[in-house]
Amino acid sequence: MISLSGRGPAWVAAATQAGPWIFEGHLRATGSFDQRCLMCGRQDLRLTFEVSTDTLEAICDICENCLSKEAMVLGPQGPVLHGQELRHHLREMAVRVMQRTCREVLRDLLAITSDSRLPEAVVYFDRNAQLSPRHAATLFLALSSARPDVDPRIFEVQMRSIEHRQEFGRLSEREKLAVWPGLSPTVRKRLIAFGLALKRYAQSQGTRTKPGRGQLVWNGATSNFGAGAAG
Known part of the structure; x- marks a missing residue:
């Protein structure tokens, strides 16, 4: 043996x-x-x-x-x-197992939070197995307060289409900050290039300098990240 x-x-x-x-x-x-x-x-x-x-x-x-x-x-x-x-x-x-895990998290979250927008985000995920930027913001803000043990990266956020990128661009800074940890390094870099990311990452017009580094707090821990941070 x-x-x-x-x-x-x-x-x-x-x-x-x-x-x-x-x-x-x-x-x-x-x-x-x-x-x-x-x-x-x-x-x-x-x-x-x-x-x-x-x-x-x-x-x-x-x-x-x-x-x-x-x-x-x-x-x-x-x-x-x-x-x-x-x-x-x-x-x-x-x-199949990853989607089941996501649905279990959503079911638990619905039972312990009272955000009236959350059921709409849950229905969207059930239909698409992904989240739009607006629904991701709703869900990730709820997770950060009610289930900080859940990593937002288990949910895939739609960002390939122009419509979804524009939707992300219309989010408030607080909502963008909530969605950012759930995005891959490639998507973050693309949003920065399009000028749609958090203000702290906005590039000066006419320049191609790399964005600075910021910080996010998730699950009680502060993490540094930039365009190439782990997503």
């Missing part, structure tokens, strides 16, 4: 040669990026898959990327998946 206590290069090699991973349908996911892959050591993951082999002493949490590189058995007696079929199956399950 291979013990999980001595994880390192030798353990990784032994585990990957111990036969296909056995997956019985359990994923570990919360409302934060707090998962860690036992294979590659990557941290701050949204979710991991609980898998085992015939020779492992315990269940281990593996990220989607590591798991997709090997064969996987669905249940003790199920079919073996690998390659493109496995990657598609893992992605489909991951998306």
Whole structure:
């Protein structure tokens, strides 16, 4: 039997040669990026898959990327998946679980807050599996006061269309500040370039200087960020 206590290069090699991973349908996911892959050591993951082999002493949490590189058995007696079929199956399950987690957060939030605009944001997410900038502002402001343990990045904010970027531009500074932590570095940089970001990031007209750095407080912690900050 291979013990999980001595994880390192030798353990990784032994585990990957111990036969296909056995997956019985359990994923570990919360409302934060707090998962860690036992294979590659990557941290701050949204979710991991609980898998085992015939020779492992315990269940281990593996990220989607590591798991997709090997064969996987669905249940003790199920079919073996690998390659493109496995990657598609893992992605489909991951998306389903992530959306379910978001809906659970929304359901809990509705039960403990009285913001009259929140039900509209919840309906929008149910229909689109994403949030418009206006609905994201409503939700993230509610989260910051009622559920600061939830990371806003678990919700995807629509920002690709001109209409959505203009909608973000019409938000108040307080609303923009609430939405900003839920945006990816690429989207933040694009909004800054369009002159639609927070005033502290507005670029001087006719210049192409990099924006300065600001601070956001979320879940009791102050974080620095700029155009290339983690989103």
